[in-house]
Amino acid sequence: MDFNKLQLIAEEIDKYAFSNDKNSLENKLIELEKLNFEDSSLQSITYYFIGNIWSSLRRINHIGENSNIWKIEQKELFNEIYYYRKSINEKGFDNLQLEYKLYIYTNLANAFSHYGRTINALKYYDKALSLFPNFEMALVNKAECLRSYSQLSYDWSHKEIFLKKSYDIYQVGAEVLYNILQEREDEYYSNILSNIMLDIFEIEEVLGKELLAQDYDLNSYPLRNYKNESEYREWVLKNTLFLNPMNDLGLNSIATHDPLHMPDMKIEIEVGFPKYITHFNQMKQEYITYRHLLFEGINSFTKKFYDKDTHIIDDYDYNLYDINIEKVKLAFKSFYSLFDKIAFFINDYFALGLDERKVDFRKVWYVKNDINSKFDNFENLALRGLFLISKDLFFNDKDKNSKEYIEVLEPNAKEINKIRNHLEHKFIMIKIFDVENFEKVKDRERCFYITDKDLIKKTIYLGQLLRESLIYLSFSVHRAEKNKYKNGKYLPINLNIIK
Template identity: 35%
Template sequence: MTTDPTQILQKLIAQGPPQATETGSAALKRIGMLIDLAGDLGRDDATVLALEWCDLLREKKLTKQQRVLLDYFRANAWANRKRLKHRDPDSAWQWNQPELQNEIFHLRSAAHAPGFEKLSALRRCQILTNLGNQLNTLGRCVEAVAVWTRALSIDPKFGMARGNRGSGLTRYASSLYDNGHRGLFLFRAHEDLHAALSPKARYVGPEGEGAIKFFAGVKKRIEPAIHLDHAKSIKWEGHRIGRSASERQYRRWTLHQGLFLNPLNDLGPHSIAAIDLLSLPSFTSNLGEPPSLIAFFDQMKQEFVSGRWLLFEGLHSDAVHFSDRDVVLYNTLDYPSYSLAVEKVKAAFRIVYSVLDKVAFFLNDYAKLGIPAHRVYFRTIWYEKSDPARSVRPEFLQSKNLPFRALYWLAKDLFDPALKDTMEPDAKELYTIRNHLEHSYLRVHEILIRKQPSAAPDPWTDRLAYSVSRSELNAKTIQLYRMARAALIYLALGMHHEENKRDRTGPKGLKMPMSLDRWSDTWKV
C-alpha cells in the first residue's frame, strides 16, 4: 500500500466522482481526503475537481449531519484556493477575496445547519474555530470573539479556539482608544493564551505544534503592556444594573445577548459592561464647524437602544396589552400572530435595519466620498458607481483601515439585487422580510407549516403575504441587532484609525481642544 501523497491523490482522482451506488459517508470520506491532499500538495486543479464533486454530492440524498460535513469540506477547499492565491503577505490586504468569501459562507452554512448539533464536539469546535479565524482576518473582531466563545462553550479546553481568541482579543485591543478598556482586553487575552499553552489544552493534528509556538509568541509580546496586579483588581461584577426588577431583567438580557454598545460586553456578560458608553474618538474638524458627527452618532445610538428595548418588550410579553383589547380580528385558520408584542419586534427590525444605512451616510460625509444622499446605502457605498465590475472605491483601498474593511465585509452579510454576492446564508431572507415590512405584507404565524411547492391551489396559503414564524422573526431581529452593534463599533474604531493617521501625516498647526458635557439622563423625557 503506497504512502506517497501524490500517488494517493492520483488514485483518488482516478476513482472518479461520487457514484450513484456509493453511500454518502463513503463519498464524503473520498472528497475530504482529496481536499486535504490537494491542499498539502498545492494542487489547485485537484481542489477545483473536489468542488465539482461536492456539487454532484449535494444532489444526492444525504443526512443532515452529512450536509453539514459537505459544507465544511467545501469551506476547506476554498481555503486551499485562498492559500495558493494569497501567498504574498501584502495580498491579505486585498478587499475583494472571493475565495475567503466562499469559505466563510460555507462555514456559516455548516454552523447554522440543523445537523450541526449532532456532530462530534471536535468537529463542531473545528468548524467554529475556523469561522472565527477567518472573520478575524477581515478585521471583524466583534463577531470573531463571539464565534470562538461559542466553540469554547462546547469544549473549554479546545486549544485552537482558546489561543485564537486570545490572539484576536490582542488585535481588538490594539484598535481601542480607551486605555482602560485596552488593558482589560489584553488581560483577558493573556488569560486565554496562558490556557492555550497549558498541558490541559487539547490539540488535534500536526497544526497544533505551530499554533502553540505562535500563541507563545503573542503572549510574550503583550506581557510588558499588561499591569497584572491592576487588572486582577478590576471588579467585573457587582455593578448596579438598574433601579427596578424589570430594568435589571432588561439589562441582564442585553448583557447575555451581547447587545450593549460597549466593547467590554465582548468579554462576557459582566455587569461592568452594562452601560452604552460607545462614543466617537477624538477627531479634528474645521474651526467653527458644529459637532454634527457627534450629534449624528448619538442619534444612531439612541435609535439602536430604543429599538433594542422594543425588541426586549416584544420578546418578553406574557400578557395581552390593553391596546389589543376589543380590536376585531378574524381567525384565518393559519395560526396568525397578532399582538402589540409582535408589532414591537417588527418596529425594532425596521429601526435597526435603517441604522445600517445611516452608518453609510455617516461614512459618506466623514470620508468625503461625495456620493449623493439618495444613493447612499450600506451595501453599496463601497463601490465605484460607474464601474460595471463594482470595484472598491480607492478611498478605502488605499487606507489599510482594518475596522473600515470590517464594515465592508459586514455589508456583505446583507443582500442587494444588484450585488448578488453575499457571505451570509440568511442574507436574502433578511432583505425579503425588510422589503415586505416596509412596502407590502409580512405575515407572522405562531406556527408556520412549510409546504412543498405545488401547482395545485392551496386554500391555506396567503398569496399576498411573505410568511414567517414568530420565533423566526425574533431570531432574525436579534441577528440584525448584533450586526448593527458591530457596525457602530467598527465605525468608531475605523474613525480612530483615520484620526491617528491624519495626526501623523496631516498639516501641523494650532489646534484648539473642545469638550462637550454629557446629556443628563434627567433630561431624557
C-alpha cells in the first residue's frame, strides 16, 4: 500500500464520519491497525488516520440523550490521544508535509482541551501555530481553549486577561476564514465563521467593547533587581514552572510569581477552619522549594566547600558523581511524592472514604477496579484533567487499570516511573554521555542508567506536570465550591495573604 491508497482510505473515513456511520468506521479501524510500514512517514500518517477514527467514534458517542460526554473513562478519547502521539513520535513525522503536521498537532490539542487538560492543549496549539501562524483551525480552537481556561479560573483579573486573549485570537481566526471564503465558497468554513462571530459577540457582552479595546501590558512587571533572582525567575518562566495561569500565556513578566491558592471556600460551621487551605499552602511551598532545588542543581557550577574534597573511586563506567546532580535527583523524587499528597487531598475533600494509608494518585479514582461513582458523570472539567494526568504519569505492569490505559496515553510514562523506582529503592547511574553509543549494556534493568541531560529534561517535565496538577486541583475545588448551597450551614471567613 502506498500514500495514494492511504489518501483514499482517509476520504472514506471522512465520509463515514460525516454520516455518523459507526460500523464502517470500526471496520476501517481494524483495517488500518493491521498496517505496518517500513517507511516511518507512512506509518506516522497511518497513526494519524487511526486517531481520526477514534475521534469520530468519540463524537458519535456524545450525540443524543445517551451521550457519554461526562463519562470519566472514555476509551475513544484515550486511544485518540495515543495514536496522535504515536504519529508525532514516529521519526518520519519530521518529513511529513506541513499540512499533516498542523492537523496532527491541532487534533491532539483538541482532544486534550475537550477532556480538561487545557494547559497541555495550549502547548500543542502553539506547536501548530509556530509552524504556520495563520492556520485557521489552530487559531479558532486555541481561542476556544483560552475561553474555557478563563471559565475554570476563580481569579476575575485572570479571567479578563484570558478572555481578552481569546477575543484577540478569535478576531485573527475570523479574518483568516473571511479571506478564505473570499477566494472560494465553503459551507464548512462558513459555518465555523458564523460560530466565531457568535463567540466574539458573547465575549463583548461579558467584558464590553471598551475594555476589550484596551491594551494589556503583560511585561510591565519587573523581574527583580538582583541578578541571581532575575536569572532564577527567567528560568522558571521559560520552563513554565510558575504556579500562575499567566505563565501559560507566554514569557511575560506578569507571570513571574506564584499567586495560585485555594478559591473562596464554604465550610460547615461545626467543622471549623478550612484545613484544605493549610494542605494546599504546604503543597505549594514544597513545590516552590523543590523547583529551586532543581534550578540549583542545573545552574550551580562552582564547587562548594561541602563537596570540594569528596573522594570518589573511579569505576571506569562514565558515571557522574556530583552534589548538583544529587539535587536534581532529589527534586525528581520530591516532585513525584507530591502527587500522592494531591491524592490525599482529593480523597478528603471529595469524601471518597478511602483508607488514607493506601491512597495514591493512581488509585484514588477507583473503588477496586472500577471508577468511583462519585467521579463518573461528574461535571468538573479540571478534575478530569487531573485524572488524565494520573494516567500519563503512573505505570504499573501488574495493575489492570494501569496496563490497559496508561500505555495508550504517554509513551514516556513507563520510563519516568522506572526512574522514580530506581531513585527510591535501587540504584541509578547518571552517565556523562549516552553509553549505548559506545557499548552494549547487558542488564539495563538492574543497572539502570540515564544521562544527566535526559534526567534534567525529565525532571523539568515532571515539575511541569505537577504544576499543571496543582492548578487543576485549585480549579476543581472552585467548581465544586460553586455547587455548594447556602443553607445556613456555612460561614464566610476572611483570610489574609502571608508575605
